[in-house]
Amino acid sequence: MTNPPRTAPPDAEVALTRADVENVLGIMGKAIRAFNMYQDNNPVFQRFQEGLRTAIGDLWRKADTLELTVQEDGFEWNSHVFAVGKGRDSLAFAFYKDGVRFLTLLPGFEDEVTTFLQAVNRAMRKDEDGDDLISVLWEEDFVSLQYGYVDLLMEGVSVPEQPKGSPAPLDGPGPGSEGREAEAAAEEEHAQGRTGALSTALSVDDFDGTLYFLDPSEMAALQEEVEIEMERDLRHDVLSALFDRLEESGRPERQAEILDILDQLLPLFLSRGEFGSAARILEELDRIIALPETLSAPLKERVERLFGRLSEPQVLEQFVQALEDGAVAPDSDEVTLFFSRLHQQALPILIRFSEMAETTGVRGRLSSAIDGLATRYPSEVGRLLASDESEVVRGAARVAGRVTLSQVVTGLHSALEHAERDVRLAVVEALVAIRSTPALHALIDALDDSDRDVRIAAARSLGAIRFASARERLAERLDDRRLKGADLTEKMAFYEAYGAVGGSAAVEHLAEVLNQKGFMGRRPPTEERACAALGLGQASTPDARTALEQARRDEDPVVRNAVLRALRQEPT
Numbered sequence: 001m002t003n004p005p006r007t008a009p010p011d012a013e014v015a016l017t018r019a020d021v022e023n024v025l026g027i028m029g030k031a032i033r034a035f036n037m038y039q040d041n042n043p044v045f046q047r048f049q050e051g052l053r054t055a056i057g058d059l060w061r062k063a064d065t066l067e068l069t070v071q072e073d074g075f076e077w078n079s080h081v082f083a084v085g086k087g088r089d090s091l092a093f094a095f096y097k098d099g100v101r102f103l104t105l106l107p108g109f110e111d112e113v114t115t116f117l118q119a120v121n122r123a124m125r126k127d128e129d130g131d132d133l134i135s136v137l138w139e140e141d142f143v144s145l146q147y148g149y150v151d152l153l154m155e156g157v158s159v160p161e162q163p164k165g166s167p168a169p170l171d172g173p174g175p176g177s178e179g180r181e182a183e184a185a186a187e188e189e190h191a192q193g194r195t196g197a198l199s200t201a202l203s204v205d206d207f208d209g210t211l212y213f214l215d216p217s218e219m220a221a222l223q224e225e226v227e228i229e230m231e232r233d234l235r236h237d238v239l240s241a242l243f244d245r246l247e248e249s250g251r252p253e254r255q256a257e258i259l260d261i262l263d264q265l266l267p268l269f270l271s272r273g274e275f276g277s278a279a280r281i282l283e284e285l286d287r288i289i290a291l292p293e294t295l296s297a298p299l300k301e302r303v304e305r306l307f308g309r310l311s312e313p314q315v316l317e318q319f320v321q322a323l324e325d326g327a328v329a330p331d332s333d334e335v336t337l338f339f340s341r342l343h344q345q346a347l348p349i350l351i352r353f354s355e356m357a358e359t360t361g362v363r364g365r366l367s368s369a370i371d372g373l374a375t376r377y378p379s380e381v382g383r384l385l386a387s388d389e390s391e392v393v394r395g396a397a398r399v400a401g402r403v404t405l406s407q408v409v410t411g412l413h414s415a416l417e418h419a420e421r422d423v424r425l426a427v428v429e430a431l432v433a434i435r436s437t438p439a440l441h442a443l444i445d446a447l448d449d450s451d452r453d454v455r456i457a458a459a460r461s462l463g464a465i466r467f468a469s470a471r472e473r474l475a476e477r478l479d480d481r482r483l484k485g486a487d488l489t490e491k492m493a494f495y496e497a498y499g500a501v502g503g504s505a506a507v508e509h510l511a512e513v514l515n516q517k518g519f520m521g522r523r524p525p526t527e528e529r530a531c532a533a534l535g536l537g538q539a540s541t542p543d544a545r546t547a548l549e550q551a552r553r554d555e556d557p558v559v560r561n562a563v564l565r566a567l568r569q570e571p572t
Contacts, residue, residue, distance in 0.1 A: 015062035021077045024055045024066070029084035029091050031113075035121045037268065044314045049113060056110040066105040070095045075103070094124045098133035102148035109144035116145065235277060243284045247294055255295065259302050266306065270315055275322065279337050282307070286341070310338065311346035320353045323362045339369035344377040348384055351395035367402070374399045378407045385411035393418060394426045401430030409434060413442035421451045428454060432461040440467045447473055452486070456493045463497030463538065471506070474498040478509075491531045499535030504543065510535045511547035514559070529554075530562035537566025 031048040038045040059066055069076040074083040074092045084091040095103070109116075119140050123133040131139075134149050214222065245251075246258045262281055269278035288294055289303050309315060319338065329335070342350075350370050357363040374381045384396035385408060393415055400408050412434075415427045428446050431439040446458035447470070462470040477483050477494055498506050513524050513532040523529065533551065536544040548567055554560045 016059070016066070016078075018078070018080050020059060020062065021066065021080070022082055024052075024059060025075055025082045025084050025091075027052045027055050031117055032091055032120055032124075033085075033089070035117045036125070038314070042314075049117065053110040053113050056105065056113070059105075060107045064107060068103040068105075070101050070103060072096045091120070094120070095133060098123065099149040100133060100137075100147050101150055102146075104146040106144040106146070109142075112142055112144055115140055116142070236280075239277065239280060239284075243288070246288060247291070252296055252299065255299055256302070259299065259306065263302075263306050263309070267309060267315055270310075270318055275319075275332075275335075275338070282310075282337050282341055286337075307341045308343050308345075310341055311343045311349075313349055316346060316349045316353070320350075320357075320362070320366070323365065324357070324359055335365060339372065342369065342373060344373060344380045347373045347377065347380050348387070348389075348392050351384070351392050351399070352389070355391040355395050367399075370395070370399050371403050374403050374405065378405050381405055382408040382411040385415050390418070390420050390423055394420075394423045397423065397426040397430045401426075401433035404434050406434055406436045406439070409436065409438045409442060412439070413445070416442065416446055416449070421454065424449060424451065424454045425457060428457045428461065432465070435465065440465065441469065443467075444470050444473050447477060452490055456490055459490075459493040459497040463493075463500040466500050468501050468503070470497070471502050474501065475506075475509070488527055488531075491527060492534055495531035495535035496538045499538035499544070502539070504541070507536065507539050507541055507544045507547070510539070511543070514547060514563075515550050526556055526558050529556070529559045533559060533562040533566045537569055 027048065031045075031052045034042075034045040034048040040046075067077070070092055071081060072093060073090075074081040076082075082092075085093075119136045120133070123131065123136045134147075137145070137147060242258050242261065246255055248254070262285070266278055266281050269275070269281070285303050285306070289300050295303065323335070347370065350366055350373070354363055354366040354370060357366060381396050381400055382405075384392050385400075387393050387396070396408075397412060397415060399405075400412060409431070412427050412430055416424055418424055418427070424446070428443065431443045431446075440462070443458055443462060444467075446454055447462075449455050449458065459474070462474070474494060474497055478498055483491060483494060495510070499510055502509070510532040514529050514536065516523065524532075529551075533548060536548050545567070548563050551559060551563045552567070554563065
């Protein structure tokens with residue numbers, strides 16, 4: 001035994017509780033697992049690492065040390081044993097098997113947390129030629145971590161004492177030394193004689209090779225079997241064995257244990273980019289829960305909870321990053337299966353990724369998955385329309401339009417008050433796509449939007465749909481001073497929309513603007529007359545055509561060109 005643990009003062013840990021120690025060790029175990037699953041800059045790993053620093057720092061308010069005895073099944077403190085991890089992932093077992101028997105944490109260890117996590121992960125994942133945990137800890141030369149260990153080769157071996165009466169070894173020749181030297185020489189000569197006799201009695205020719213060596217055909221067959229074994233997908237075989245046992249009904253304890261294993265494997269495969277294996281787990285579980293009387297109701301609920309883990313932010317982040325990096329094809333069966341098992345809590349995460357995606361194929365694949373979730377969970381889309389995140393509201397509006405969710409029109413109407421212009425434009429597009437009466441009534445309110453592009457989009461859409469209920473609001477806007485000062489594009493949009501939905505009253509009003517002589521020959525501005533002509537072109541009535549024919553030879557070239565354009569493009 002070396003490096004024994006420091007003896008603490010009698011009251012050093014009197015203020016510590018079992019919950020304090022359990023909390024620190026639990027967070028330490030999670031941080032070790034997070035280190036193995038995520039990159040150093042991953043927010044999940046950083047959160048666990050910071051949590052471990054905080055928990056250790058809190059200890060020093062109650063004690064000046066934390067001394068732990070390492071056992072095979074956990075860390076012991078004050079007669080309490082805390083298991084950290086299971087099986088091969090047990091943190092205590094990793095220390096125990098490499099000979100560490102005591103750990104003492106001192107103030108300042110919170111500053112060495114990152115180095116400690118790196119060292120433990122390096123030792124736990126070592127190959128055959130890698131260093132053990134003691135060597136790794138020694139190399140790092142921790143200041144605030146002390147450890148005691150044993151020599152594994154000597155552990156449990158009792159060293160025999162020298163028999164009583166035996167002569168002590170001498171440093172030089174003494175009485176009887178010549179006799180002992182002669183005896184050793186005789187023994188060596190006797191051994192050489194035995195070897196010489198053996199070498200003269202036996203030769204290679206005395207062995208029949210056919211009895212002990214394979215012939216060429218046997219060697220070829222053996223080589224073929226070795227190659228098959230080397231190329232064998234061991235992971236596939238292990239998963240197959242697990243699923244075979246899972247299908248054995250009447251063994252709920254074993255089935256629960258297998259589900260525990262799969263619950264650990266699934267996120268691990270996803271984090272490592274092994275989507276083929278992850279997809280196999282999903283496919284097999286999907287098949288098994290559909291089999292009658294195979295799994296009990298509680299076990300089926302556990303499978304659903306396992307599927308629910310796919311919708312966790314860190315899992316989705318890893319998966320979408322793999323799509324962006326090209327590690328998995330967006331149109332592969334694995335991606336389709338993965339997205340089919342997502343729950344509604346994945347919707348805002350996918351929307352956020354979709355709005356930020358740089359690759360067209362990835363963005364399209366995410367949109368497809370979002371559409372499927374929105375169809376299954378329309379109420380979640382309605383909730384997201386009230387989100388504080390602009391990209392989430394914009395994405396929710398877009399998916400509502402793509403899948404025509406008439407159930408969320410109220411939420412879309414409220415989103416027309418959003419502060420960002422791009423969000424309001426997405427809402428207008430969604431209302432036009434849904435095209436229900438409540439949606440178009442909501443769209444009328446966009447005619448008074450503070451942004452020019454939103455007003456134009458609403459006017460053009462209402463005109464294209466020919467929504468008659470927009471007539472009065474459009475007529476009001478034509479007489480509004482804001483439109484008088486607007487640019488030509490906006491004026492054209494409103495006049496054309498009014499002509500399309502206004503009916504005979506609109507034709508009469510537009511014809512008066514186009515052809516009136518005015519007092520003492522004064523007429524409305526050229527832009528208004530030209531826009532009135534375009535509005536009459538959208539009216540598509542005999543009276544509208546008559547008014548346009550009257551202005552065919554108008555002296556103003558701008559008005560004349562607008563009239564000719566209206567006559568050419570008059571809707572049928």
